[in-house]
Amino acid sequence: MNTQLQDLVNQAREQFAASPSAAELENAKARFLGKSGAITALMKDLAKLSAEDKRAQGAEINLAKQAIEQALQARRDALAEAELQARLAEQAIDVTLDGRGQRRGGVHPVMRSWMRIESIFRSIGFEVAEGPEIEDDWSNFTALNSPQDHPARSMQDTFYVDLDDARGQPLLLRTHTSPMQVRHARAHVQRHQGSAAMPDIRVIAPGRTYRVDSDATHSPMFHQFEGLWIGENVSMADLKGVYTAFLHAFFERDDIELRFRPSYFPFTEPSAEIDMMFDSGPLRGRWLEISGAGQVHPVVVRNFGLDPERHIGFAFGSGIERLTMLRYGIGDLRQFYGSDLRFLEQFDAA
Numbered sequence: 001m002n003t004q005l006q007d008l009v010n011q012a013r014e015q016f017a018a019s020p021s022a023a024e025l026e027n028a029k030a031r032f033l034g035k036s037g038a039i040t041a042l043m044k045d046l047a048k049l050s051a052e053d054k055r056a057q058g059a060e061i062n063l064a065k066q067a068i069e070q071a072l073q074a075r076r077d078a079l080a081e082a083e084l085q086a087r088l089a090e091q092a093i094d095v096t097l098d099g100r101g102q103r104r105g106g107v108h109p110v111m112r113s114w115m116r117i118e119s120i121f122r123s124i125g126f127e128v129a130e131g132p133e134i135e136d137d138w139s140n141f142t143a144l145n146s147p148q149d150h151p152a153r154s155m156q157d158t159f160y161v162d163l164d165d166a167r168g169q170p171l172l173l174r175t176h177t178s179p180m181q182v183r184h185a186r187a188h189v190q191r192h193q194g195s196a197a198m199p200d201i202r203v204i205a206p207g208r209t210y211r212v213d214s215d216a217t218h219s220p221m222f223h224q225f226e227g228l229w230i231g232e233n234v235s236m237a238d239l240k241g242v243y244t245a246f247l248h249a250f251f252e253r254d255d256i257e258l259r260f261r262p263s264y265f266p267f268t269e270p271s272a273e274i275d276m277m278f279d280s281g282p283l284r285g286r287w288l289e290i291s292g293a294g295q296v297h298p299v300v301v302r303n304f305g306l307d308p309e310r311h312i313g314f315a316f317g318s319g320i321e322r323l324t325m326l327r328y329g330i331g332d333l334r335q336f337y338g339s340d341l342r343f344l345e346q347f348d349a350a
């Protein structure tokens with residue numbers, strides 16, 4: 001190969017090596033092998049030569065061309081390899097990291113209480129009923145002796161839904177489980193219509209309830225369970241007996257005192273707040289409010305479809321979070337809904 005051709009090959013090698021990307025490499029290639037590239041120009045010049053010189057020169061130019069093509073291919077391969085390595089490095093997976101795996105789930109502490117409450121009340125002869133979380137105005141308020149525009153309704157700041165019920169009243173997220181008193185009692189009465197003696201209504205209704213309320217001891221969504229016992233001779237003394245037995249079973253201890261403090265609810269008369277106190281332990285000696293309760297108001301008994309002269313009984317509504325906080329000594333209700341596994345896992349074996 002003559003020195004002119006050798007120079008050309010060296011130039012090509014240098015320029016290819018200096019091309020940092022595939023695009024720049026293609027530009028460099030064009031300068032040698034393209035239509036107006038150096039090698040192409042030499043080929044064209046061959047036309048002017050004699051047949052003999054043509055052959056000799058042509059062979060040399062071909063050698064140079066092959067050398068340049070080889071250099072080009074080598075550089076192309078090197079660039080592709082570099083790009084691959086860069087991509088691999090960027091997408092590297094650290095196979096030594098722990099996987100997510102599958103972990104054993106647990107029952108949420110509030111659900112754990114819910115289940116305990118159901119089984120305790122079942123064991124003393126109560127049915128368990130569940131009702132809708134989106135309620136109609138009549139069941140949540142009116143049937144419970146809170147007429148439209150009655151100021152007692154403002155005891156509860158309510159989430160209304162932008163939809164009307166069949167009576168043209170707005171639907172709402174139930175503010176308490178008390179509407180289940182009415183739903184269950186009416187169904188019970190209907191079921192026993194025409195039979196000689198109606199069995200007592202004895203039910204608890206646990207579930208989610210909603211109020212515009214949020215701090216360390218109030219959450220806009222919380223859980224309650226309603227209790228209702230209606231018969232022909234059911235008194236506040238029965239309420240005290242049932243609720244005392246429930247608390248002893250729920251807390252698994254007997255050193256608990258109860259106090260019935262006069263209160264007001266539109267749907268009970270008389271009404272009471274049930275307070276409890278532990279006789280030992282860290283909460284010893286402090287009265288803690290745990291439930292609303294009372295004798296079911298005659299207006300409500302009538303809305304059950306019963307005669308208040310003949311049927312009488314009690315109802316109560318208790319917060320499940322509150323009972324759970326007392327059972328486990330939890331200070332902030334919001335921990336129940338923080339989804340912090342370090343908190344939740346503590347109750348797995350409880």
Ligand code: PHE
Pocket residue numbers: 175176177178265268291292293294315316317318
């Ligand atoms: N529904 C009442 C509340 O949520 C509690 C209650 C239930 C009071 C039953 C009396 C009888 O505050």
